[in-house]
Amino acid sequence: MASLSTIPSKRTLVLSIAPVLVSAYLIYRFSPPGFLTSRRKSSSSERPGPPRITRGGEWVEESDEVNVSSEEEEEEENNDDSSDVRPPYEYYCMFRPFFDIQNENEDKDEDDQLDDDDLLEEYNQVIRAEDNIEMKPASEHPDHRWIAMWETWKLFSAWERRASYTNPDFFKMHIHKHFHGQGMQEMIENMLIAFDKEFSRKKRGKRALKQMWAIVAAMMQWLLEIPLHGWIATGDVQRINTTVNLVGRALLTVLNELDRAKMLRADSEIKDLGLIMTFYLYWVEDLEIPDLELPFRKEVVGYAKKAGIDLNQAGCYGTDEKVKALERSAGGKIKPISGTPKSDRWDWRKKFKKFSKDYKIGGERYNILKMSREERASYAFDKKDPLADISDKALQEGNVRVRPKRGS
Template sequence: MTRKNDQTATGSKRALEDGGADVEPGPKSSKNTKNTNNEQNGRSPGQANCGATDADAEESIIAGAEDISVDNRPPYEYICLTKPYYAYKDDNEDENEDEEGEEEDEGESIFNKLASNHPDWTYTIMAESWRNFFTNPDNFDMHIYSDWHSWGVFELLEKLLIEFNKAFTAEDLNKMWSVVATLGHWLNHESSQMWLAIDDGEGAGKAFQVVGCALLTALNRLDREGELKPDSRFRDLGFIMALFLKAGVSDPDQYMDWVPKIVSYAKKADIDLAQQGCDGMEDLLAEHGGEEPMASRDSADRWQWAKMFKALSPRGGDRYNILKMPRRERAKHAFDKKDPLKDWSDKDLQEGNLEIAFD
């Protein structure tokens, strides 16, 4: 394990494709260890992207303090990313590398900043989504079994679907959209796609169906509240729809019947998905562009979310979170038979107060 500057832990393609990663060692006082308790004084549930009211923001400011641990953050807090690799074109690699470098220079100062403080920045994600790195034994020089990380990422997906169901039941559109927006980014990250490799292909496919149902359910709610439009207060509406369209073409058709409906909703909203900053839309729209605009329907559960969620019965939990393993168990699976997280306190590990730094 080597020390890494925390600014290297970005969402760039080079970082993710390297595969190898180091954990930043040391207690919270170490200058190279980024204490992720910082920057709590913004709006909570991704509200930079979903047009929250001043009252919502004030409530979050009161609830959020700089010394709150990662596990105690508001569950939908959005942070800024550097421009993700899936937003770049692939037709001119040299040109894109130059462009990516420019974006990363800017991203180094914006990564992990509260999205509510940078409302014009497109690329955001829920902070909790970065926990998928904590389920990958490779990040800790460990080997447990081949599908451990895949099931760990699947566990995180289940937790997000559980959060969406809570928001749906509470009829909280802001929270519904914040989870959907997180899923859109999350599904396009190579590290997150590991859940598709679990040794239950049918289960993974059914979960993808439920993910699509979550999007359609949120879009239906937006439509019913008059927010399915180009100037929606949910400013990332078109971009998230484009991300789902991009993610939904990678799996068997029997689980992807929701994909064409994205185009139908975009047409109803008068949103051009090709102009949302997500690469590959032209080809996808050529395939699905014949869809008619979605007809409105006054039904809160038009897409049968409650039925599909109940059938999936996600469990969630932290079974695959390596940070929360007993030290003896981590040492047992480490290549050198030593706890790779020996330099952290139990409190920091339980609260998730560390980041993964990539080569």
């Protein structure tokens, strides 16, 4: 199965890869009707939610009608074997995320701004172009900052797909109002478990370090791009705050390990260091959680300065303004992280162990595919298993796709 600690099967991967950082169509189905993200300014009052990307790459409007199908039904449409031959830690190009384009557009003079419909159409033209940059080797496009390891793409794809299995609305079911939000909490915990497993290896070479980074990079991309309002709405403020703190601590921990291995440099083999750092800064500042202290922002900037990385050149639009605001609040320039790096400098083991002890973390309790057919039927509006036509094998392996009905 394409679990959090394993990679998806070739069949699953070929069908599920979408441009990383641009949420696939099924993810925006998590947004309630009328929900618009804080980054989005729309001139249309009729749009029911943010657009999302189809499997073919085109951004489309939200649809209430969805299909649920197994991957076996679509196998003949996809004969791409590239997932077997790409080196896991090589870098590939991805599209610039739409939110970053929106941020730049909103910073322009009003007369120079495009409305959302025009901006979206312009973006569609870029991603539909036959010669678009997606999945081209990053080595062939050295000036393109939007890149990811192939391993990061695989993890993001598996987690994106898994997130859809926590949402009863997809399956015309009602379980309880916080089921989806608690499922998202479970998913984030599974990501942290995957990181801890890699960090806890007794012997850790360069390959293991790259795997640790791939996990953190995929986690940051997932957290930044997947709407999390259902998670925040669970109201478990203490658990959420502790989880956010651990996400930041995981990032600092892997940066420290890269520092110990002399890989924390502007010319590092880890080519998306600055990009992922800016993802963290944007994500944590975007959270609307009561009493959240926005952890570790200064430390992340300090690591960037130690590595000699210009975050504004390496990452999201407007990062320089975020750093300046952070320095104003700190009362002066943020200095590079100092001192000789030591093992577990940021107390990951101690903090994660306490988190694991305080809560029953991770698992598959909120994975609708893992329910029995009888249990799913008991929650369905029509009292029938919504996955009755899906084979037991497809359910067990997680080879199930939720997508808008074509022509609806």
